[in-house]
Amino acid sequence: MGETALMSEVLELEDVSVVRGGRALxxxxxxxxxxxxxxxILGPNGAGKTTLLNVASSYLFPSKGTxxxxxxxxxxxxxxxxxxxxxxxxxxxxxxLPKAQxxxxxxxxxxxxxxxxxxxxxxxxxxxxxxxxxxRLGMSDxxxxxxxxxxxxxRKRTLIARALMTDPELLLLDEPAAxxxxxxxxxxxxxxxxxxxxxxxxxxxxxxxxxxxxxxGFTHVLMIRQGKVLAAGPLELELTSRNLSLCFGLPLVVxxxxxxxxxxxxxxx
Ligand SMILES: Nc1ncnc2c1ncn2[C@@H]1O[C@H](COP(=O)(O)OP(=O)(O)OP(=O)(O)O)[C@@H](O)[C@H]1O
Ligand SMILES: [Mg+2]
Numbered sequence: 001m002g003e004t005a006l007m008s009e010v011l012e013l014e015d016v017s018v019v020r021g022g023r024a025l026x027x028x029x030x031x032x033x034x035x036x037x038x039x040x041i042l043g044p045n046g047a048g049k050t051t052l053l054n055v056a057s058s059y060l061f062p063s064k065g066t067x068x069x070x071x072x073x074x075x076x077x078x079x080x081x082x083x084x085x086x087x088x089x090x091x092x093x094x095x096x097l098p099k100a101q102x103x104x105x106x107x108x109x110x111x112x113x114x115x116x117x118x119x120x121x122x123x124x125x126x127x128x129x130x131x132x133x134x135x136r137l138g139m140s141d142x143x144x145x146x147x148x149x150x151x152x153x154x155r156k157r158t159l160i161a162r163a164l165m166t167d168p169e170l171l172l173l174d175e176p177a178a179x180x181x182x183x184x185x186x187x188x189x190x191x192x193x194x195x196x197x198x199x200x201x202x203x204x205x206x207x208x209x210x211x212x213x214x215x216x217g218f219t220h221v222l223m224i225r226q227g228k229v230l231a232a233g234p235l236e237l238e239l240t241s242r243n244l245s246l247c248f249g250l251p252l253v254v255x256x257x258x259x260x261x262x263x264x265x266x267x268x269x
Pocket of ligand 2: 049050174
């Protein structure tokens with residue numbers, strides 16, 4: 001492995017640790033994501049999920065170990081060439097985007113790797129793509145709305161459209177359904193499911209707090225606790241009551257109903 005990462009490898013972490021203030025936020029994580037897999041990342045608050053996504057997005061370098069993203073080893077590749085191949089939709093991005101820009105502009109600026117600046121010479125083709133992605137996320141009625149006036153759910157859908165704009169090979173989603181109402185969550189799960197099952201859609205890694213948010217089409221789960229991998233593998237094998245209980249530190253029962261998942265605490269007594 002390592003130097004000779006196969007083309008079919010989307011992400012290869014070997015013994016990756018991220019240490020801050022003497023503490024390992026990510027602790028000796030080895031994890032391999034292959035083409036065609038769609039991963040859900042589960043773990044309690046503070047487990048290191050966002051930190052791990054930041055490594056996968058090439059914005060954070062491991063303190064120890066090696067990270068190979070889309071066949072390129074971090075530390076040996078020009079990240080400015082790598083980053084356009086990765087789409088990231090998380091709320092940290094939302095804070096960097098100009099609130100006065102319209103929704104359409106917000107998505108369009110991604111095509112040029114910028115967070116700000118409206119240019120007059122965007123290609124027609126880019127605008128068509130931006131409109132198509134926004135349509136796919138159900139945002140066609142909001143094209144001229146200012147980004148800063150959007151509700152949380154609308155903002156999240158805009159960020160996903162934006163992340164798709166560069167035609168990424170890897171799409172990273174950090175809690176895309178957090179803060180959405182039940183209808184908004186179900187709508188997003190349906191849209192993510194469509195994306196996850198689209199054979200030409202990018203590889204996807206999604207952090208979530210709730211198994212109810214796992215869209216059909218997702219194939220694998222990574223569970224982390226205190227920076228360490230607790231389970232990694234196909235959903236059907238690894239998303240068990242036992243693993244989930246160990247991950248969250250309380251007795252939980254997980255069930256699969258059709259192509260969706262639910263989890264709840266064991267009743268007392
Ligand atoms: N730069 C930093 N310096 C020190 N500690 C940090 C730094 N960044 C994050 N942490 C800590 O690292 C731990 C993991 O953070 P991270 O954001 O990855 O967790 P998370 O799993 O995404 O949690 P959540 O579910 O709450 O989003 C947390 O305890 C956090 O306080
Ligand atoms: Mg987080």
